[in-house]
Amino acid sequence: MSVVVTGGAGYIGAHVVRLLTARGQEVVVVDDLSAGRADRLGAVPLERVDVAADGAVDRLAALFVQVGATAVIHLAARKRVDESMALPAWYYRQNVGGVANVVEAMQQAGVGTLVYSSSAAVYGTPATALVTEDSATCPVNPYGETKLAGEWLVRASGRAWGLRTLALRYFNVAGAGWDDLRDTQATNLVPLVLARLRAGLAPVVFGADHATPDGTCVRDYVHVLDLARAHVAALDHLATPDDPEVDVLNVGTGTGSSVLEVLDAFARVTGASVDPEIVGRRAGDPAHVVASVDEVHRVLGWRAELDLTAIVRSTVEADLAAIPASGA
Numbered sequence: 001m002s003v004v005v006t007g008g009a010g011y012i013g014a015h016v017v018r019l020l021t022a023r024g025q026e027v028v029v030v031d032d033l034s035a036g037r038a039d040r041l042g043a044v045p046l047e048r049v050d051v052a053a054d055g056a057v058d059r060l061a062a063l064f065v066q067v068g069a070t071a072v073i074h075l076a077a078r079k080r081v082d083e084s085m086a087l088p089a090w091y092y093r094q095n096v097g098g099v100a101n102v103v104e105a106m107q108q109a110g111v112g113t114l115v116y117s118s119s120a121a122v123y124g125t126p127a128t129a130l131v132t133e134d135s136a137t138c139p140v141n142p143y144g145e146t147k148l149a150g151e152w153l154v155r156a157s158g159r160a161w162g163l164r165t166l167a168l169r170y171f172n173v174a175g176a177g178w179d180d181l182r183d184t185q186a187t188n189l190v191p192l193v194l195a196r197l198r199a200g201l202a203p204v205v206f207g208a209d210h211a212t213p214d215g216t217c218v219r220d221y222v223h224v225l226d227l228a229r230a231h232v233a234a235l236d237h238l239a240t241p242d243d244p245e246v247d248v249l250n251v252g253t254g255t256g257s258s259v260l261e262v263l264d265a266f267a268r269v270t271g272a273s274v275d276p277e278i279v280g281r282r283a284g285d286p287a288h289v290v291a292s293v294d295e296v297h298r299v300l301g302w303r304a305e306l307d308l309t310a311i312v313r314s315t316v317e318a319d320l321a322a323i324p325a326s327g328a
């Protein structure tokens with residue numbers, strides 16, 4: 001009896017897989033390795049499947065039956081906001097088509113439990129300081145639109161045939177729970193700052209004239225290990241017999257940090273001075289996006305345990321651990 005984790009060879013997915021296997025859960029990973037890395041999985045079985053490809057429904061349904069899947073955690077998706085702006089049709093095909101294939105295969109195979117990876121990007125530019133699950137969902141890029149469409153699809157599947165789901169709206173994920181599971185794609189602030197510092201370059205700050213205390217954008221940075229723990233808690237919650245009263249939960253810390261505060265954390269952790277290059281605002285950047293986390297605590301009993309310093313420290317340490325020992 002296995003839990004199937006799609007996207008399980010990815011940065012976030014591999015953390016979920018490692019927590020599940022550490023508590024004795026049998027896991028099978030589905031991943032096309034377009035961004036994921038097989039070396040993150042150790043002995044965990046990997047089925048190399050593009051969930052958005054033609055024929056994926058039959059392949060996935062057969063796999064679910066073969067491994068006796070009891071639940072699916074679906075993380076496989078494209079997540080680059082800038083890329084989604086350039087390739088919207090491809091993002092809809094990959095992300096909405098992918099989750100549609102997974103859900104259809106689950107129905108065919110009789111698998112009735114799904115944890116779905118959603119995103120704070122569904123909120124677009126929130127009107128309130130703290131974003132609750134009832135805040136307006138008006139994504140401002142195709143990436144966020146595809147995540148919201150996926151939520152609608154899994155909810156409709158619950159109404160149509162009883163699929164039990166929880167959609168987790170990730171805020172800004174960063175850090176490393178284990179050195180070998182670090183984020184190797186420098187596409188978000190924390191890994192981008194690390195890459196700039198390693199190259200001896202000044203980190204770039206997109207705008208210091210936002211309506212925030214220090215003028216730089218504020219986000220809710222949540223440690224990837226805490227996020228992975230939320231997936232395990234969601235799985236356990238769905239395993240209880242009672243009907244899930246909610247199907248969407250924010251996963252963040254409830255605390256905002258500005259870009260300059262992230263840079264300060266790097267300075268504290270590395271002991272190096274971090275002098276940024278301030279440039280113009282990035283198009284589409286909301287000034288402030290921070291999660292209300294009352295619901296996720298009420299429903300799952302989950303709270304983030306790691307703070308911004310722990311996120312930056314684990315990022316720096318994982319990077320150092322990856323540098324080959326000189327002269328070895």
Ligand code: WQD
Pocket residue numbers: 079081118119120121170171172173187188189190192193203204205206207217218219259282285
């Ligand atoms: C964070 C802040 C930038 C780089 C992402 C994506 C998606 C989603 C949520 C999961 C912004 C600023 C960045 C840099 C900077 N996650 N910045 N200099 O835009 O909040 O959204 O997180 O679904 O991954 O939607 O994340 O890391 O790109 O930017 O000043 O070199 O850092 O302007 O304010 P974002 P980000």
